Amino acid sequence: MAVPKSKISKSRRGQRRSHDSLSVDKYVEDQESGELRRRHHIDLSTGKYRGRQILEPSDNY
Template sequence: MAVQKSKKSRSKRGMRRSHNSLSENKILLFDKKSGKKHLYHNMTSNGFYKGKKILN
């Protein structure tokens, strides 16, 4: 089993975890039929996805 030689410092640990942060850059799109905003690859609150009615 691999065992580390010495303890990783807080700085090195932080550098490793730098890509794990959450981002608030969410892309909002407008639905063509309803004109409402929705997330990319998600349906609107009305049940439309790519201009087609998915839910009744």
């Protein structure tokens, strides 16, 4: 059975767990439409990504 050799302090335990927290998604304003969208994702309202038409424009989003 595994037994720790020494006690892990609350500080050290917290430093290890600090990387496990969830981050909030970053949003940027689209240059063409002015709407908020996630970085490196297709703008669903216009269907464009990096100036190129990828999808059909949709009014649902």
